[in-house]
Amino acid sequence: MYKIMIKTGQKHYPVYLGKGIMESVGSVVSRHLSARPVLIVCDKNVSSLYAKKCLESLRREGFKPHLEILEGGERGKTLEAAANLYTRALELGLDRHSAVIALGGGVTGDLVGFFAATYLRGLPFVQVPTTLLAMVDSSVGGKVAVNHPLGKNLIGAFHQPALVISDIHTLETLPPREFNAGWAELIKYGVVCSKKLFKRLELLNNNLSRGRLGKGFKVIGAHKLMNLIIRAVSIKGAIVCRDEKEENLRRVLNFGHTFGHALEAATHYGHYLHGEAVAGGMIMATELALRLKQIDEPSGRRIKALLENIERPPTPGGLTVEAVAGALSYDKKRKKEELVFVLPCRLGKAVFCKNPSFHLVEKVIEEFLPGKHS
Ligand SMILES: NC(=O)c1ccc[n+]([C@@H]2O[C@H](COP(=O)([O-])OP(=O)(O)OC[C@H]3O[C@@H](n4cnc5c(N)ncnc54)[C@H](O)[C@@H]3O)[C@@H](O)[C@H]2O)c1
Structure with missing residues (x-):
C-alpha cells in the first residue's frame, strides 16, 4: 500500500x-x-x-x-x-x-x-x-x-x-465514459503542473487508438495507472499544502473550468459529464492561449491533440455560441465583472488571464462547436 x-x-x-x-x-x-x-x-x-x-x-x-x-x-x-x-x-x-x-x-x-x-x-x-x-x-x-x-x-x-x-x-x-472523464483531469495536471506527466500521458496516448482509452484499466494496467494516480495526488497535495483555500496557486487547477462550467450550464448539467465538459473547456482554453500567443504553436497543438483523443458525446444540435457565451457572462457578473481563464503558457506551466477580449472568447467557442463556424 x-x-x-x-x-x-x-x-x-x-x-x-x-x-x-x-x-x-x-x-x-x-x-x-x-x-x-x-x-x-x-x-x-x-x-x-x-x-x-x-x-x-x-x-x-x-x-x-x-x-x-x-x-x-x-x-x-x-x-x-x-x-x-x-x-x-x-x-x-x-x-x-x-x-x-x-x-x-x-x-x-x-x-x-x-x-x-x-x-x-x-x-x-x-x-x-x-x-x-x-x-x-x-x-x-x-x-x-x-x-x-x-x-x-x-x-x-x-x-x-x-x-x-x-x-x-x-x-x-468503471464504465468507459467515466474513465475518460477522469482521464481529462489527469491530463489537466500534466498541462498546468508537470511536463514530465504530460509527456508520459502523451506517450501512452500515442500507443492507444481512439476509443481504447475508455477500457483504461485493462489497456493501461493497474500498475501504470496507480503510478499516474500517485503522481496526480502528489501534485495536488503539494499545491493544496501551499494554498489550501484556493486564494492563489490552487486556482491553476481550474484550467478548463471557466469554459467547462459554461458548457455544463448551457446544457443544463445533463449532457456532459463533469470531466467531459472540463476536457472541452481545456481545448477552448488552449485555443485561447494560442490566439493570445501565450503559448507556442507546437506546444498548444500537442495539448489539444492529447485532449481531443478523449471521447466526448456529440455537441447537442441546439447548443449555440450565444448560450455558452451567455453562461460565461453570468459567471462574470457573479465574480464582479472578472472573468479569469487559466491558460497554458508552456508544457507544465500556466498563467492567469483576466478579462480577455470577449469577441475572441466567442470566436474560440465558435470554433469548438461543430457546424458553428462562420
Ligand atoms: N471537490 C473537488 O475538488 C472536485 C474536483 C473535481 C470534481 N468534483 C466534482 O466531482 C463530481 C464528478 O465526480 P465523478 O465523475 O466521480 O461522478 P460520480 O460520483 O457521479 O460517479 C460517476 C458514475 O460512476 C459510478 N461509479 C462510481 N464508481 C464506480 C465504479 N468503481 N464502478 C462502476 N461505477 C462506478 C457512479 O455510480 C456514477 O454513476 C462533480 O460533481 C464535480 O463537481 C469535485
Whole structure:
C-alpha cells in the first residue's frame, strides 16, 4: 500500500493507494479513528459493487457501520440530499464521536463532505473514491459542496477528510465514459503542473487508438495507472499544502473550468459529464492561449491533440455560441465583472488571464462547436 501525506493548515492526513485494498478499509480506518458508529454513504451503482466489502471490513474491526444509499448523479448533489443525510444521522443518533465514509465518485464525495462539514459543526469523514476523477482530484484537498439551482458547487466549505483510501482495482468496473472523464483531469495536471506527466500521458496516448482509452484499466494496467494516480495526488497535495483555500496557486487547477462550467450550464448539467465538459473547456482554453500567443504553436497543438483523443458525446444540435457565451457572462457578473481563464503558457506551466477580449472568447467557442463556424 502506497501512502502520500497531505499537509494543510487545517489538517495533515494520509492518502492510501493500493490494489485490492477495499477489504482493508476497516483496518486502515481503525489506525486513524477509534471504533465508533460510522455512516457509509454511496450511490446505487457503487452500493451493489462495493458496499458489502466495505461494511464487512469495518465490522471486522469493531465499527458499527450503517449504510445510506443515494440516488446518485450530479442532479442529486443538492441541499435537499444533504438535509436527508442530516435526518438519517439524527435518527441514528450520530454525534461528534461518529464518522462518515464517502464511498464512490466525486458526487458522493462532495455531498458527503459537505454533510460532514456542517452536521454538528463538523464530523470526521473518510473519502473512499471509486472513480478515476475522484482518485486524482475530488477526494483530496477538502473542497466540499452541493449545487444550487443557479449554479454548481455554490454552497460549500473547506473540510479536509481524516484520510483517503483509493483501491485502484475498483476502476476495473468503471464504465468507459467515466474513465475518460477522469482521464481529462489527469491530463489537466500534466498541462498546468508537470511536463514530465504530460509527456508520459502523451506517450501512452500515442500507443492507444481512439476509443481504447475508455477500457483504461485493462489497456493501461493497474500498475501504470496507480503510478499516474500517485503522481496526480502528489501534485495536488503539494499545491493544496501551499494554498489550501484556493486564494492563489490552487486556482491553476481550474484550467478548463471557466469554459467547462459554461458548457455544463448551457446544457443544463445533463449532457456532459463533469470531466467531459472540463476536457472541452481545456481545448477552448488552449485555443485561447494560442490566439493570445501565450503559448507556442507546437506546444498548444500537442495539448489539444492529447485532449481531443478523449471521447466526448456529440455537441447537442441546439447548443449555440450565444448560450455558452451567455453562461460565461453570468459567471462574470457573479465574480464582479472578472472573468479569469487559466491558460497554458508552456508544457507544465500556466498563467492567469483576466478579462480577455470577449469577441475572441466567442470566436474560440465558435470554433469548438461543430457546424458553428462562420
Ligand atoms: N471537490 C473537488 O475538488 C472536485 C474536483 C473535481 C470534481 N468534483 C466534482 O466531482 C463530481 C464528478 O465526480 P465523478 O465523475 O466521480 O461522478 P460520480 O460520483 O457521479 O460517479 C460517476 C458514475 O460512476 C459510478 N461509479 C462510481 N464508481 C464506480 C465504479 N468503481 N464502478 C462502476 N461505477 C462506478 C457512479 O455510480 C456514477 O454513476 C462533480 O460533481 C464535480 O463537481 C469535485
